[in-house]
Amino acid sequence: MTNHCCEAMIRRVNVPCDQHNDPFACPDALIKFSAKFQEYGLIIHDGGTSSITIDFCPWCGRRLPESQRDRWFDELERRGIDPGEDEVPAEFQDDRWLAALSRD
Numbered sequence: 001m002t003n004h005c006c007e008a009m010i011r012r013v014n015v016p017c018d019q020h021n022d023p024f025a026c027p028d029a030l031i032k033f034s035a036k037f038q039e040y041g042l043i044i045h046d047g048g049t050s051s052i053t054i055d056f057c058p059w060c061g062r063r064l065p066e067s068q069r070d071r072w073f074d075e076l077e078r079r080g081i082d083p084g085e086d087e088v089p090a091e092f093q094d095d096r097w098l099a100a101l102s103r104d
């Protein structure tokens, strides 16, 4: 479970909505948080799944965690997994892979 920078961010990342499972379909959802990459994005509500990655929190102004996207691919490669072809292990679908690394 990732710690977000402030209450506002926590509320925006977890918009409680019983009408939309997909944040891209929910007009109340503003922020898309990718746990596996540790990336925050502003959702572009154009009917697709586009978002703009942001480096700072719009509410508290703090710098957001560095993207782990490159490391994610590096770690999979180290295990001989090609995310384009092979099945990606469950811990790599969210932030559990980072927790596993910090235990080493």
Ligand SMILES: [Zn+2]
Residues within 6 Å of the ligand: 017, 018, 019, 020, 025, 026, 027, 028
């Ligand atoms: Zn909704």
Ligand SMILES: [Zn+2]
Residues within 6 Å of the ligand: 005, 006, 007, 008, 009, 057, 058, 059, 060, 061, 062
């Ligand atoms: Zn914040």
